[in-house]
Amino acid sequence: MTKIAVLMAAYNAEKTLVEAVESVLLNQAPLHLFIVDDGSVRHVIDLLPARDNLTILRLDKNVGLPTALNHGLDVILKQNFPYIARADADDISLPTRFEKQMAFLENHPEIDLVGCWIRLFDEDTRETIMSLSPPPTSQEIKNRMYSNSALYHPTWFMRAAVFRDVGFYNTSYETAQDYDFLRRLIKKHQVANIPEYLLDYCISQKGISFQKRRRQLTVRLEVQWRMFEIANWRCYVGMGKTICLIAVPFSLVNRVKKLVYGRKISQGGTPS
Numbered sequence: 001m002t003k004i005a006v007l008m009a010a011y012n013a014e015k016t017l018v019e020a021v022e023s024v025l026l027n028q029a030p031l032h033l034f035i036v037d038d039g040s041v042r043h044v045i046d047l048l049p050a051r052d053n054l055t056i057l058r059l060d061k062n063v064g065l066p067t068a069l070n071h072g073l074d075v076i077l078k079q080n081f082p083y084i085a086r087a088d089a090d091d092i093s094l095p096t097r098f099e100k101q102m103a104f105l106e107n108h109p110e111i112d113l114v115g116c117w118i119r120l121f122d123e124d125t126r127e128t129i130m131s132l133s134p135p136p137t138s139q140e141i142k143n144r145m146y147s148n149s150a151l152y153h154p155t156w157f158m159r160a161a162v163f164r165d166v167g168f169y170n171t172s173y174e175t176a177q178d179y180d181f182l183r184r185l186i187k188k189h190q191v192a193n194i195p196e197y198l199l200d201y202c203i204s205q206k207g208i209s210f211q212k213r214r215r216q217l218t219v220r221l222e223v224q225w226r227m228f229e230i231a232n233w234r235c236y237v238g239m240g241k242t243i244c245l246i247a248v249p250f251s252l253v254n255r256v257k258k259l260v261y262g263r264k265i266s267q268g269g270t271p272s
């Protein structure tokens with residue numbers, strides 16, 4: 001029985017889609033990949049050969065990431081997969097990623113969502129820019145979530161029942177919908193990160209981090225305000241950090257990140 005449904009949304013991603021899809025389908029764990037073609041000019045179905053473990057869901061127009069993902073979730077949840085994983089149309093899942101994440105949840109019944117460490121690479125040069133190693137335990141992740149996400153969206157692997165309990169993505173948030181979802185999830189569910197690099201994350205000059213950064217941060221601030229706890233000092237710190245990031249140019253933030261996180265790579269080699 002195929003236990004894992006992998007959910008991917010694609011919009012005009014023909015440059016990176018094929019490699020991203022192959023990295024998912026070459027994984028060692030049996031899975032079924034669902035791709036929501038979010039109104040791409042060049043249809044996804046024309047880019048990929050037919051496979052038994054691949055379903056392409058075509059939307060007539062571009063509706064944005066949260067709505068596209070919700071469409072895919074609605075289809076997947078009707079088919080009773082016990083696990084749902086996320087993947088993006090420009091990232092590379094390592095061959096053991098889904099196998100290790102499923103084994104982790106099966107060995108830790110108290111955990112409902114697990115992510116992993118990631119390496120960031122440049123879309124054009126393919127050079128590894130930096131590596132990110134978020135905390136592994138649920139309490140550490142929850143503490144950091146007051147400031148920013150500590151479970152990177154394309155690394156998510158969760159029990160399908162989570163969506164039935166927490167709900168889907170908030171479609172009023174074009175960006176930071178993953179942060180909003182996680183803040184709702186961690187109120188009732190335990191989470192974790194596998195301390196291994198199981199995904200290579202593509203950094204593109206056209207990505208949300210560059211083009212929509214200020215809007216993304218503004219939405220994060222809205223979520224932080226909506227879930228503000230007067231007696232929790234971490235809420236004050238988190239909102240303060242977000243306000244500062246809104247005011248600071250992205251180029252400066254990116255240089256600091258490269259200096260801090262990239263040092264691990266330059267001193268110790270690319271993580272394996």
